[in-house]
Amino acid sequence: MRRAEGPHLGSPPQAGERKEAFGVYVHWPFCLSKCPYCDFNSHVRHTAIDEDRFARAFAREIETTAARVPGRDVSSIFLGGGTPSLMQPRTVGAILDAIGKHWRIADGAEVTLEANPTSVEATRFAGYRAAGVNRVSLGVQALDDVSLKELGRLHTAREALDAVKIARRAFPRYSFDLIYARPGQTPEMWADELKLAIAQAAEHLSLYQLTIEAGTPFFALHAAGKLKTPDEATARALYDVTQEVCAAHGLAAYEISNHAREGAQCRHNLVYWRANEYAGIGPGAHGRLDIGGLRHATATEKRPETWLMRVEAGGHGVVTDDLLNSEERADEFLLMGLRLAEGIDPKRYEALSGRPLDPHRIAVLREEGAIVVDESGRLRVTQAGFPVLDAVVADLAA
Known part of the structure; x- marks a missing residue:
């Protein structure tokens, strides 16, 4: 995966190769600290992580998964994750090489790594x-220091913006996350923060409303x-x-957040939201694999x-491998697909x-203004319906 001239990147398609989008999610479960709002599978360790051992395990699970879906x-x-940017680059390279060894990596494939500003260098x-x-x-999560402290983040707003600059220089594509509906936040405060964020964002922002998990x-x-x-x-x-400011600055919502x-x-x-197939690798990872015409939820x-x-x-490390019946597959397609502006x-x-x-x-939902059906027959949720x-979703699936 690391070198265009390597033996696996760009190799000829294998027999039976599928042309639909197929993603690989790799979960690195370790963080420097646990954020108080986070319910993801993340863990803090106060001793050194044996990255070589974990890299070998990732490669082994990739090999086993690829044998199921060649x-x-x-x-x-x-x-x-977790915080994948805590990994050494050689660990990331070993994982990507393992993926490229057992599956073909499409030309122009998107390879994303999540990073915290505290671990940026x-x-x-x-x-x-x-x-x-x-x-x-x-x-990034917030662009003011008070909010960052309340959210349990270990970086300052200045450090976050510096990290964005580093990302801009190092990668052809980058994005960052912000959390809104924070304690004490007003629409005016959020609009100002969002405009600052958009000025730093080249092409993509993920904007999540704070939920209490x-x-x-x-x-x-x-x-309490x-x-x-x-x-x-x-x-x-x-x-x-959020919708108004982003749309006005050319970053329209393509998904609810x-x-x-x-x-x-x-x-x-988009692989997830369009209900395509993906492999889940690493501790606590989920996958959707099509085997023998059946959809497995792993x-x-x-x-x-x-x-x-x-x-x-x-x-x-698979502990759950359920077959989804037709109704479950359809409900999942509906739940995920209606998050997208393109609809289903x-x-x-x-x-x-x-x-x-x-x-x-x-x-009924059209009359209420919650959905529209366009001239091609696609069903989309409106801004009022999001x-x-x-x-x-519950009404349509009933």
Whole structure:
């Protein structure tokens, strides 16, 4: 994967190769600290991580997974976490080489690595670029120091902006995340922060409304009344500001929380939202694999050291491998696809589920202004419908 002249990148398609988008997600589970709002599978270790051992385990699980789904043409790779930028570039290179050894990497494949501003350093970014990474996604989260401290982040706003500059120099494509609807945040404050962010963003922003997830420190603080988030009306106003400011600056929403200039969408995330096939590699990774005409929903062991031992003993860390029936596949397609501004093709839903969407329910939701059906027949959620997306999906799936 690291060298264009290498033996695996650009090799001829294998027999039975599939032409649909196929992604590989690799989960690096370690962080410097655990953010109080985060419910992802991330772990803090106060001793050195044996990266070589983990790299060998990643390669082994990739090999085992590729044996189940051979002949795939990888269109995107996403190194997520956790904090993948804590890995040495040689570890990233070893993982990418393993993917390229067992599947064909498509020409122009998108290879994204998530990074924290606290772990950003110019020589490491250059090493990631040399390893084959061509897109970085930075976890900036806020552009003021008070909010960053409240969110448990270890970087300052200045450090975050410096990281964006490094990313701009090192990679052809980059993005960064911000969290809004934070305690005490007003629409005016958010509009100013968002304009500052857009001035630094070349092509893509991920903008997430703060949610209080069960099992996190924020959940306990919120339940005790010690953490106050914006009320429903303010949260809706913050959402509306997000859409208006981004659209005015050429970063339209292509998904409910993601904004990009035309052609700059994150291709890996589109694999998920379009219900395509992807492999999940590493502790706590999820996958969707098509084997023998059936869709498998896979998940691996979450605990890093337990996952490691499972892979070393048996070649993989998969602990869940469920077959999705037609109704489950169709519901997942609906749930994911309606997050996208492009919407869904109802005929694909019918092909998956064996039944069409209820025309009466469609008519009611159209009348309410929650959805539209365009001239090509695609069904899309409107800007008015996105804030109540869960209800729209539940109504259509009923």
